[in-house]
Amino acid sequence: MLWSPDHDNSFSKAVSEASQHEVDSWGVIVNSFMEIEGPHVPTFESFFVNGAKSWCVGPLMLCDPPAEPIQPENTMCTKWLAEQAMQESVIYVAFGTQADLSDAQLDEVAFGLEMSGLSVARVGPEGIVGREAISEGVRELMRGEEGKNARERVKELSRVARKSVQEGGSSYENLSRLLDQLELQGSSLTSGSVLH
Structure with a gap:
C-alpha cells in the first residue's frame, strides 16, 4: 500500500513536503562509497526530476578517525x-x-x-x-565455507571503504566535487540565479 499524505496532519504534511524537496533537489549525500553503490547510483538518481546527483562520500565514520583507538569499556x-x-x-x-x-x-x-x-x-x-x-x-555462517567467504568479502570491503575516504579515493574525490559544486551554486546565488 502506498502512503498517502494527510494534508490536515502537520507531521504528514511536513513529510510530504520534505519528500518533494528531495525529489526536486540537485543532489543528495549518500553515506556510502562508489565501489559498493556504483551500479545502483543511476537508478537512485533516476528518481530525481532535475538530473540530481548522488554524492557517495562515505563511510563518513572513517573520514576522521580518533587520534587514539577507542578502548571498550570493561563491562x-x-x-x-x-x-x-x-x-x-x-x-x-x-x-x-x-x-x-x-x-x-x-x-x-x-x-x-x-x-x-x-x-x-x-x-x-x-x-x-x-x-x-x-x-x-x-x-x-560461523563455521562453513560460505561464512568464511562472507568474512573475507567483509574484510575486503572494509579495506576498500577505508581507501575510499583517503586522498584520491572515490569518496574523497566525490566530496571534493561536491564542495566545488556548492561553491559554484553559492556564486550563482549571489549573481541572481535560483537554486532548488
Whole structure:
C-alpha cells in the first residue's frame, strides 16, 4: 500500500513536503562509497526530476578517525567476549528499532541460535524463519565455507571503504566535487540565479 499524505496532519504534511524537496533537489549525500553503490547510483538518481546527483562520500565514520583507538569499556559483555575460546566464534544478532516480533517468533530465533551450539552476544527482532533454518544458517555462517567467504568479502570491503575516504579515493574525490559544486551554486546565488 502506498502512503498517502494527510494534508490536515502537520507531521504528514511536513513529510510530504520534505519528500518533494528531495525529489526536486540537485543532489543528495549518500553515506556510502562508489565501489559498493556504483551500479545502483543511476537508478537512485533516476528518481530525481532535475538530473540530481548522488554524492557517495562515505563511510563518513572513517573520514576522521580518533587520534587514539577507542578502548571498550570493561563491562560484563566485553569480559564474556574475551573469554570465548575461538576467535570469530561469537555471532551478534540485531534486528533494529523498527522490528515488531511476537514472543513465538523471538522463541524461534532463541531456540535456533541455541541449537547452533555457538555463542550468542545479543538477540533483538526481524523477519523470522523456523529454528532449524536459523540453526543451520548460523552454523554455516560461523563455521562453513560460505561464512568464511562472507568474512573475507567483509574484510575486503572494509579495506576498500577505508581507501575510499583517503586522498584520491572515490569518496574523497566525490566530496571534493561536491564542495566545488556548492561553491559554484553559492556564486550563482549571489549573481541572481535560483537554486532548488
